[in-house]
Amino acid sequence: MVSITISAAKRTSLAKDLPATLNFPDKTVDTLTVSDVKSAFAAKYPQFYPSRQKISLKGDNKLLADEATLASVGLTDGAELAVKDLGAQISWTTVFVIEYIGPLVVHPLMYHFPSVFYRTTVEHSLLQKYVYAMVMLHFLKREYESLFVHRYSHGTMPFAYVFRNSFHYHVLGGVALAYAAYSPTYANTSSYIVGTIRDDPKFLMGGALVWLWAEVSNLKTHVTLRDLRPAGTKTRAIPYGYGFNKITCPNYFFEIVGWLVVCVMTGSYAAWFFLITGTYMMALWAMKKHRNYKKEFGKAYPKRNIMIPFIW
CATH class of the missing domain: 3.10.20.90 (Phosphatidylinositol 3-kinase Catalytic Subunit; Chain A, domain 1)
Known part of the structure; x- marks a missing residue:
């Protein structure tokens, strides 16, 4: 006893x-x-x-x-x-679902009801149509991964953190990005679009293909990480395979590439700010994961960059 x-x-x-x-x-x-x-x-x-x-x-x-x-x-x-x-605690799955639902609500509202937000009608350009599709598909993928792919070492987090964590997606990736991307500045008849590379279907299609590669690659790395941890356990193992042979966190790298495409296609300050803040946070997480892997597995952990192949 x-x-x-x-x-x-x-x-x-x-x-x-x-x-x-x-x-x-x-x-x-x-x-x-x-x-x-x-x-x-x-x-x-x-x-x-x-x-x-x-x-x-x-x-x-x-x-x-x-x-x-x-x-x-x-x-x-x-x-x-x-x-x-x-x-009070909340499950990590619920946290992520809440985080990603913001853009999935905000973007359709601003895209389909421009007169409410800009006090004028907006004839959407091909660029805006591409950006809208890419943003929606990205966050739908995120929701799918949150519900059916990710397995977490910690089951819950304090409920109060939800508001802090959601700010990045609801405000920066939701309100700020949507308001900029679907504004008259990027409309079909805007001087910022007409006669520029942003009006070139080949440029837009090329960007969309790079974005698609990054999104599929990101999903693939998440599945690899999921398969390393049996359901209901906190098991950790060294990931290998696509993306992981060069860097510790290829999922973050592919995430950055996907949003970099949106930034290049639009040139939007809001998109760049969303990317920069997101990259900063992912860099902190990547450094922590890299240290934990090296501490846990020692010499067995392969020599890899942290988040950017051949660079860092």
Whole structure:
């Protein structure tokens, strides 16, 4: 039998009577895991469900992994752990669905109802038709991947983060990009379009083909990553194959290429700003993933660039 005392790292209204003692009659310190402690704590305080809990050693803010046993973190019978309320949680799948739904709502509204937003009618140019199709297909692909492809090492995130994460897609990739791309500036009779390369079907088709290659390649790398992690696990393995032989994060590289095509085709400041901010965020994620791979797999991890082939 093992007894553990749980105290509050910070005061929480979900468990006002802490510290509390949890008993595990069928466990030893070698078999009792942090996940077991979370489940038992949630049984005592139902609103404090496991994904909302951050369990750490008393006096230490470091998160203890769910699979860690008490013995592995140096604890014995009667030890004390601290719990912190991470706030209301939401699944990563739901987060991404919310993020990508913004552009899928905003772009059709501005494209099909220009008189509402520009106080004039807009005869759409071929460029605008291409951009509209590319943006819609991109975010529909994102929704498909969120629902049927991606597998996440962390099941949830704080609900409050949804608003922060959605800003990039709803405002920059939604409102700002749509308002610029479907405006009279890019209309069929605009001087910015007529007689320029942006009115050349061959240029537009060429850009669309590069974009299509980038989108399909991005999907392929996501499927490769999905297949490395069996459903319901946190398994990590070294990815190989298309895209991964040169860089750690080819999915980010192909994402950048796809949006670069939109930027070149339109020349829109809004598109460039969306690309630059997105690239900055992906670069941070890529560096973190690259470090984690090297730390976890050591010399077994192949020598690769981080996100841009032959460059970085």
